[in-house]
Amino acid sequence: MKEDDVKAFLSSHKEMLPDDGFNARLFNTLDCLPQPRSAKNRSPLIVGVFTSIGFLLFVLLGGYSVLLNGLSTMSQIFINIHAITPDILTTCIMLALAFVALIRFAARSYHR
Amino acid sequence: MNRKEFEHQVQINQEPLRRFLRNLCRGDAALADDIAQEAFIKAFLHLETFGGRSSFSTWLFRIAYNCFCDNKKAAERYSPVEVESLMVIASEKADQAFDNQALYLALDKLSAKERTAILLFYMEEKSLKEIAGITRMPINTVKAHLSRGRLHVSEHLKSIGYERG
Numbered sequence: 149m150k151e152d153d154v155k156a157f158l159s160s161h162k163e164m165l166p167d168d169g170f171n172a173r174l175f176n177t178l179d180c181l182p183q184p185r186s187a188k189n190r191s192p193l194i195v196g197v198f199t200s201i202g203f204l205l206f207v208l209l210g211g212y213s214v215l216l217n218g219l220s221t222m223s224q225i226f227i228n229i230h231a232i233t234p235d236i237l238t239t240c241i242m243l244a245l246a247f248v249a250l251i252r253f254a255a256r257s258y259h260r
Numbered sequence: 261m262n263r264k265e266f267e268h269q270v271q272i273n274q275e276p277l278r279r280f281l282r283n284l285c286r287g288d289a290a291l292a293d294d295i296a297q298e299a300f301i302k303a304f305l306h307l308e309t310f311g312g313r314s315s316f317s318t319w320l321f322r323i324a325y326n327c328f329c330d331n332k333k334a335a336e337r338y339s340p341v342e343v344e345s346l347m348v349i350a351s352e353k354a355d356q357a358f359d360n361q362a363l364y365l366a367l368d369k370l371s372a373k374e375r376t377a378i379l380l381f382y383m384e385e386k387s388l389k390e391i392a393g394i395t396r397m398p399i400n401t402v403k404a405h406l407s408r409g410r411l412h413v414s415e416h417l418k419s420i421g422y423e424r425g
Contacts, residue, residue, distance in 0.1 A: 151410060153414060153417055153422065154378075154382065154410050154413045154414055154417070155382055157363075157366070157413070157417055157422060158363070158378070158379075158382040158383050158413075159382070161360055161362065161363040162279070162383055163279055163282070163360065164275070165275050165278050165279055165282070167274070170274055170278065170293060170296070170297075171270060171271060171274060173297070174270060174274075174297055174300055174301075175267065175270075177297065177301060178263070178301070178304055181301065181304065181305065182305075183263065184261075184263075184266075184304060184305060184306075184307040184308060
């Protein structure tokens with residue numbers, strides 16, 4: 149009841165304000181001001197720099213051989229697929245979900 | 261956002277923003293329009309800082325509310341002369357303000373924060389989240405101000421014998 153009264157009272161006193169040249173005055177003032185700068189999207193630059201650094205580190209620290217070793221180890225898993233335990237399976241699922249979340253976050257940040 | 265999109269936003273938001281400021285300024289239309297114009301100009305000059313995390317309207321209302329608070333502080337700082345001159349302006353506008361006198365009397369019963377919350381919630385139909393964004397208060401604080409403001413307005417309406425028509 150209390151809320152209804154307050155709502156009704158404020159609604160009944162809601163004014164509809166005519167423009168009265170407000171927009172025209174404002175736009176005339178805006179004409180005299182410098183045009184706003186558009187926000188610079190620095191994402192491509194940051195992505196480029198960090199990708200280069202990552203690639204350099206990868207080459208310098210022998211990432212290629214580590215990657216090959218890792219892939220061959222992974223292939224062993226598929227060869228012995230019957231030997232997969234639930235904890236390995238859970239780890240793989242969680243890792244996949246983490247990658248998906250990371251990619252979604254990156255995509256959203258890029259489009260924002 | 262370019263100039264054309266900004267002009268479109270001005271056309272959509274100017275009326276609710278001016279009404280909100282006019283009610284905060286207790287019916288002083290000239291002062292409210294000056295603050296609204298200042299808010300729009302500030303928004304235009306800092307368009308690149310609008311990140312889209314809130315709606316444009318919420319962002320604009322926040323700038324306008326900050327302008328109002330700055331204006332109020334400045335008026336208090338230069339008090340004797342400025343307040344007197346403001347009173348003269350206010351009395352000149354008395355005829356215009358007469359229609360809404362009942363509203364301003366009710367708003368006078370509220371603290372500044374209660375008034376802001378009540379006006380944004382009931383008059384401008386903003387959500388609690390938007391009010392929190394505009395005033396930079398936590399949502400629970402907004403709820404508390406709304407609740408107290410509602411109580412004070414209700415008591416005032418009771419005292420003047422207001423009945424819903």
